[in-house]
Amino acid sequence: MRYRPPAHDPMHDTEPLLSVDDLVVSYDTDDGPLRALDGVSLRVAKGQRVGLVGESGCGKSTVALSVLRLLPSPGARVLRGAIRFDGQDLLTLPERSMRAVRGRRVSMVFQEPMTSLNPVCTIGAQVTEALTIHHRLSRREARARAAEMLDRVGLPNARRQLDAWPHQLSGGMRQRVMIAIALICNPELLIADEPTTALDVTTQAQILELLGHLQQQLGMAALLITHDLAVLAEFAQTVLVMYAGQVVEQAPVDLLFSAPAHPYSRALLESIPSCAAPRGSRLPAIPGRVPDLRSLPVGCRFQDRCPVVVEACRTGEIPLRPFGDGRSVRCILSPREAP
Amino acid sequence: MSQASSGSADDRKPVLQAERVSKYFPVDRTLFRGPRLLRAVDAATLFVRPGETLGLVGESGCGKSTLGRVLLRLTEPTYGRILFEGTDITSLPQRQLRPLRRKMQLIFQDPYASLNPRMTIGDAVAEGLIVHRLAATRSELRDRVASVLDRVGLGPDSAERFPHELSAGQRQRAAIARSLAVEPCFVVCDEPVSSLDVSIQAQIVNLLLDIQETTRAAYLFISHDLRVVRHVAHRIAVMYLGRIVEVGPTDRVFAQPLHPYTRALLSAMPTADTSRRKLRLLLEGDPPDPLAPPTGCPFHPRCAMADADACRSRTPALEELERQSHHRVACWHAADTGSA
Ligand SMILES: Nc1ncnc2c1ncn2[C@@H]1O[C@H](COP(=O)(O)OP(=O)(O)OP(=O)(O)O)[C@@H](O)[C@H]1O
Ligand SMILES: Nc1ncnc2c1ncn2[C@@H]1O[C@H](COP(=O)(O)OP(=O)(O)OP(=O)(O)O)[C@@H](O)[C@H]1O
Ligand SMILES: [Mg+2]
Ligand SMILES: [Mg+2]
Numbered sequence: 001m002r003y004r005p006p007a008h009d010p011m012h013d014t015e016p017l018l019s020v021d022d023l024v025v026s027y028d029t030d031d032g033p034l035r036a037l038d039g040v041s042l043r044v045a046k047g048q049r050v051g052l053v054g055e056s057g058c059g060k061s062t063v064a065l066s067v068l069r070l071l072p073s074p075g076a077r078v079l080r081g082a083i084r085f086d087g088q089d090l091l092t093l094p095e096r097s098m099r100a101v102r103g104r105r106v107s108m109v110f111q112e113p114m115t116s117l118n119p120v121c122t123i124g125a126q127v128t129e130a131l132t133i134h135h136r137l138s139r140r141e142a143r144a145r146a147a148e149m150l151d152r153v154g155l156p157n158a159r160r161q162l163d164a165w166p167h168q169l170s171g172g173m174r175q176r177v178m179i180a181i182a183l184i185c186n187p188e189l190l191i192a193d194e195p196t197t198a199l200d201v202t203t204q205a206q207i208l209e210l211l212g213h214l215q216q217q218l219g220m221a222a223l224l225i226t227h228d229l230a231v232l233a234e235f236a237q238t239v240l241v242m243y244a245g246q247v248v249e250q251a252p253v254d255l256l257f258s259a260p261a262h263p264y265s266r267a268l269l270e271s272i273p274s275c276a277a278p279r280g281s282r283l284p285a286i287p288g289r290v291p292d293l294r295s296l297p298v299g300c301r302f303q304d305r306c307p308v309v310v311e312a313c314r315t316g317e318i319p320l321r322p323f324g325d326g327r328s329v330r331c332i333l334s335p336r337e338a339p
Numbered sequence: 340m341s342q343a344s345s346g347s348a349d350d351r352k353p354v355l356q357a358e359r360v361s362k363y364f365p366v367d368r369t370l371f372r373g374p375r376l377l378r379a380v381d382a383a384t385l386f387v388r389p390g391e392t393l394g395l396v397g398e399s400g401c402g403k404s405t406l407g408r409v410l411l412r413l414t415e416p417t418y419g420r421i422l423f424e425g426t427d428i429t430s431l432p433q434r435q436l437r438p439l440r441r442k443m444q445l446i447f448q449d450p451y452a453s454l455n456p457r458m459t460i461g462d463a464v465a466e467g468l469i470v471h472r473l474a475a476t477r478s479e480l481r482d483r484v485a486s487v488l489d490r491v492g493l494g495p496d497s498a499e500r501f502p503h504e505l506s507a508g509q510r511q512r513a514a515i516a517r518s519l520a521v522e523p524c525f526v527v528c529d530e531p532v533s534s535l536d537v538s539i540q541a542q543i544v545n546l547l548l549d550i551q552e553t554t555r556a557a558y559l560f561i562s563h564d565l566r567v568v569r570h571v572a573h574r575i576a577v578m579y580l581g582r583i584v585e586v587g588p589t590d591r592v593f594a595q596p597l598h599p600y601t602r603a604l605l606s607a608m609p610t611a612d613t614s615r616r617k618l619r620l621l622l623e624g625d626p627p628d629p630l631a632p633p634t635g636c637p638f639h640p641r642c643a644m645a646d647a648d649a650c651r652s653r654t655p656a657l658e659e660l661e662r663q664s665h666h667r668v669a670c671w672h673a674a675d676t677g678s679a
Contacts (some may be wrong), residue, residue: 172399
């Protein structure tokens with residue numbers, strides 16, 4: 001455990017482990033800048049499990065990559081905002097110090113595990129890499145720890161897999177290797193981008209259980225990016241719903257599921273395939289398409305697809321407003337407004 | 340609707356047929372010892388008819404992707420026979436396979452694998468159309484590319500972008516556009532929607548259904564999401580440790596699963612209500628190691644019904660329990676379950 005000064009200031013207690021404030025990130029494209037994030041703020045307290053959901057392309061991975069300072073460069077720019085981790089300003093931290101944070105204190109499971117593993121290194125070499133860099137373990141000790149971690153993520157015959165090459169593993173097995181790599185240094189914060197999408201439900205349950213266990217055992221905090229609402233319901237305490245580069249709703253998980261407030265959150269919950277739907281019938285999909293981030297409409301970004309849109313939605317920027325019940329919503333029609 | 344049309348379609352000839360197809364990978368080769376064989380797929384028999392979707396489900400690592408790749412001859416089978424539109428393609432040289440390639444497509448689990456990083460999305464989609472001469476003029480080509488991208492929910496601006504300039508879900512849709520642009524008649528969809536959020540998932544599933552309705556394409560639909568499989572598949576095959584342990588009409592398999600493994604899978608399925616729910620861990624015991632498969636029935640170490648003699652010593656064959664039900668199972672105790 002790391003030493004922390006005793007807290008006298010009540011503010012100190014509530015200082016989140018990770019805070020992202022008003023983050024604006026843009027990508028350079030041939031037709032000009034594309035604002036992938038527009039004023040995103042979020043907090044993750046020590047030991048807290050926060051979920052991030054939203055339609056493909058809304059900027060979830062960009063949030064994760066920004067925190068770890070792994071945005072493509074050149075190609076992406078942080079135009080505004082701040083990212084603080086345990087009191088440190090990550091945006092201005094020298095690359096050397098950032099390297100000490102990355103992998104050890106903040107770890108990440110990348111989306112698309114197939115491409116995140118190095119095809120010319122064995123699984124063992126990749127899992128032990130972080131251990132030998134950060135902890136100076138011997139090769140033997142590192143291999144033993146790696147085998148143990150691979151076993152915990154449910155890889156059959158973990159010891160043998162140390163000498164396997166990535167192409168010899170199935171999609172789900174590679175994803176579990178990525179999870180093992182992320183967890184092996186006992187990070188304080190884990191950012192997991194769609195960590196269980198290639199896994200069947202039983203393996204998924206096993207991984208979530210492992211994450212939950214580590215989280216309790218080590219006080220690890222987690223920012224979980226997923227489109228799987230079942231996983232979210234299972235794992236997250238607080239959920240942020242993103243749409244077209246902005247947070248549109250932030251709520252405790254139970255509230256989000258029992259009474260989603262933003263029309264987009266509602267639509268998202270409705271598009272879960274139901275067992276009752278006749279086979280071959282069309283699934284309820286949200287009509288229309290996410291707006292082009294380079295030519296956004298005035299006002300609400302969801303207006304063209306919103307079933308309850310009114311004229312006022314098209315007039316001005318809509319702020320994220322807090323409700324009394326611990327959630328914030330970016331919709332002028334939210335029925336219950338904070339006092 | 341695809342469902343109705345397939346009901347009367349039992350007599351139609353399969354587009355694709357596999358007879359006892361196996362794929363063994365040699366692994367662990369050292370200077371002193373020959374390789375051991377990893378049986379990724381073991382004696383799989385299946386068929387898919389035009390306009391039909393066969394769902395393929397099973398735990399991670401059980402051999403689904405390998406089977407899909409073998410059927411398309413992207414990986415050579417170790418044993419068995421593959422027939423495409425009645426022709427044996429098992430040992431057809433790759434050159435003679437080329438004219439068939441357009442008709443057989445794969446939507447990869449990993450979209451990066453099917454997109455050239457140095458080619459724009461528009462060019463990637465156009466490539467197939469050009470190779471197979473599906474567009475007569477330059478403007479027709481451009482229109483077709485735009486319309487395919489539009490159908491998968493990508494805006495026209497995406498045609499100019501490179502794969503790394505897209506989000507993961509957008510990239511998967513680009514890969515789908517590329518495969519479907521050439522109007523194949525057999526498509527292996529390997530976890531096509533797993534990396535997509537539910538609303539896009541629904542759009543893609545709807546798109547696949549629409550395309551099937553107009554082109555009568557046959558799909559082998561690999562997924563670990565039973566809700567999606569149930570929705571799209573007419574028949575469903577359940578794989579365990581390289582073997583198909585149960586196959587049958589989707590409704591039947593869901594209503595009356597005959598294999599204990601299928602029952603475990605189904606009970607782990609998240610329910611559709613959106614309230615908080617528990618993902619359950621239903622399979623006891625260690626995940627199976629394909630290098631050291633159990634003797635007898637591959638599922639016996641994790642099976643509550645396993646007995647000492649038959650289950651541990653002899654591998655059950657895939658057999659129809661009730662005649663004409665088209666519902667087959669490989670379990671020594673299926674008769675007990677079936678009548679229970
Ligand atoms: N390198 C890049 N250059 C240009 N545009 C990019 C780049 N990377 C991402 N984008 C764009 O930025 C937006 C946000 O992308 P991001 O990857 O953060 O989405 P996401 O929410 O993670 O989506 P998914 O669920 O599909 O993974 C998308 O519209 C995407 O096309
Ligand atoms: N090229 C290879 N060399 C050696 N073993 C391989 C190779 N490709 C696959 N395997 C092994 O074959 C087995 C089946 O892999 P496959 O990719 O078919 O599984 P899958 O059912 O698609 O799993 P997932 O749901 O995780 O994608 C696994 O044990 C895997 O390690
Ligand atoms: Mg992403
Ligand atoms: Mg696979």
